Amino acid sequence: MSDRPIFVTQPYLPPLEEFVPYLEKIWANKTLTNGGPMHQQLEKALCEYLGVEHIALFANGTLALVTALQALRITGEVITTPYSFVATAHSLLWNGIKPVFVDIDPNTLNLDPVKIEAAITPQTTAILPVHCYGHPCNVREIQRIADNYNLKVIYDAAHAFGVQDEGGSLLRHGDMSVLSFHATKVFNTFEGGAIVCPDAKTKQRIDQLKNFGFVDEITVVAPGINGKMSEINAAFGLLQLQHIEEVIASRRKIDLTYRELLKGVKGIRCVEDAGEVVANYSYFPILVEADYRLSRDELYQKLKDNNVFARRYFYPLISDFPMYRGMQSAQKDNLTVADQMAEKVLCLPIYPALSQVEQEKIIKIISDESGN
Numbered sequence: 001m002s003d004r005p006i007f008v009t010q011p012y013l014p015p016l017e018e019f020v021p022y023l024e025k026i027w028a029n030k031t032l033t034n035g036g037p038m039h040q041q042l043e044k045a046l047c048e049y050l051g052v053e054h055i056a057l058f059a060n061g062t063l064a065l066v067t068a069l070q071a072l073r074i075t076g077e078v079i080t081t082p083y084s085f086v087a088t089a090h091s092l093l094w095n096g097i098k099p100v101f102v103d104i105d106p107n108t109l110n111l112d113p114v115k116i117e118a119a120i121t122p123q124t125t126a127i128l129p130v131h132c133y134g135h136p137c138n139v140r141e142i143q144r145i146a147d148n149y150n151l152k153v154i155y156d157a158a159h160a161f162g163v164q165d166e167g168g169s170l171l172r173h174g175d176m177s178v179l180s181f182h183a184t185k186v187f188n189t190f191e192g193g194a195i196v197c198p199d200a201k202t203k204q205r206i207d208q209l210k211n212f213g214f215v216d217e218i219t220v221v222a223p224g225i226n227g228k229m230s231e232i233n234a235a236f237g238l239l240q241l242q243h244i245e246e247v248i249a250s251r252r253k254i255d256l257t258y259r260e261l262l263k264g265v266k267g268i269r270c271v272e273d274a275g276e277v278v279a280n281y282s283y284f285p286i287l288v289e290a291d292y293r294l295s296r297d298e299l300y301q302k303l304k305d306n307n308v309f310a311r312r313y314f315y316p317l318i319s320d321f322p323m324y325r326g327m328q329s330a331q332k333d334n335l336t337v338a339d340q341m342a343e344k345v346l347c348l349p350i351y352p353a354l355s356q357v358e359q360e361k362i363i364k365i366i367s368d369e370s371g372n
């Protein structure tokens with residue numbers, strides 16, 4: 001058995017020689033950025049693949065989140081989840097918006113709609129839920145609340161590339177959805193991200209905002225940022241798209257094997273799907289319950305001692321970081337479910353190159369400690 005370290009993820013990289021023709025094109029036309037041909041082609045190809053109307057590419061998901069909030073002119077307070085990567089709430093602070101944390105559902109680990117209404121104040125302007133691990137939020141209920149209170153909805157869909165519910169792409173819900181194409185994601189462009197939006201006018205505004213606010217050579221209409229994706233990242237995205245089906249298929253196989261072989265392990269609960277019709281298997285979170293022989297942190301350490309680097313996504317909660325923990329909504333008694341889940345969760349390695357032998361090694365370490 002190989003003893004090379006096994007990380008929580010490893011980016012998929014297509015054969016290097018397949019990338020060369022793309023580079024040759026860039027070298028020939030000398031357009032490196034600012035909405036060049038690769039950028040345009042990738043936007044079109046992603047709209048087709050994802051089944052969405054409009055997409056605006058970004059240099060990363062965080063800039064896309066920051067810009068989505070700007071594009072919708074969000075101010076005041078925004079309701080969001082503490083159980084996410086810190087970029088979700090940071091995008092609010094970067095816009096001078098106050099995050100209001102609401103607890104999560106114990107099964108989906110997504111924002112609990114039942115608890116949203118109590119957190120709405122006259123300052124609330126939007127809801128920023130996360131499709132955590134690519135599992136859909138309760139989009140219907142969230143939209144009902146948003147409509148009742150005249151709130152915008154921006155989905156942080158960083159984990160939800162390609163996920164579909166019964167009506168098609170999960171990204172069609174809300175006013176906007178934001179994707180991440182970071183190296184650790186199902187579909188990566190090294191770094192990258194995107195905003196999905198429903199109409200051409202909104203896309204135009206987003207495109208202006210990600211390019212300093214320029215409308216033409218001499219007209220600037222907004223204090224925009226430089227959020228553009230470069231041609232090299234876009235070209236890589238075009239190539240990745242050729243391989244996405246095999247990437248997701250191999251993730252699916254790993255997901256099924258974990259579920260099958262961890263089924264009987266006492267004290268280990270696999271997080272279930274949340275109604276997706278097409279899943280992307282972006283993460284494999286397990287919950288280490290009280291009747292497991294080790295604590296979550298002991299299991300994390302045990303795996304580490306065996307060269308397996310699982311990750312505690314999302315511990316600590318965002319609301320526990322110093323810039324948030326003084327806020328009223330960040331207090332533990334407001335976030336009891338999120339707090340429990342952050343103490344139990346462990347994301348196991350899942351990526352196309354994870355071999356069966358490696359996966360069996362991981363499962364054996366977990367099973368051996370179960371005390372079954």
Ligand code: T4K
Pocket residue numbers: 007008009010011060061062063084085087088130156158159179180181182183184192193309311313
């Ligand atoms: N919203 C949500 C819900 C998100 O999860 C994220 C990002 C965002 C917004 C923001 O999107 P971006 O601005 O990032 O596009 C990672 C990623 O850096 C971050 O993108 C991701 N979420 C988050 C969940 O995970 P870290 O600090 O755990 O990454 P790191 O460097 O420890 O990588 C994890 C493992 O992956 C490493 O142990 C080895 C492997 N790896 C990583 C990289 C970067 C590689 O094999 N190659 C690589 O190039 O945050």
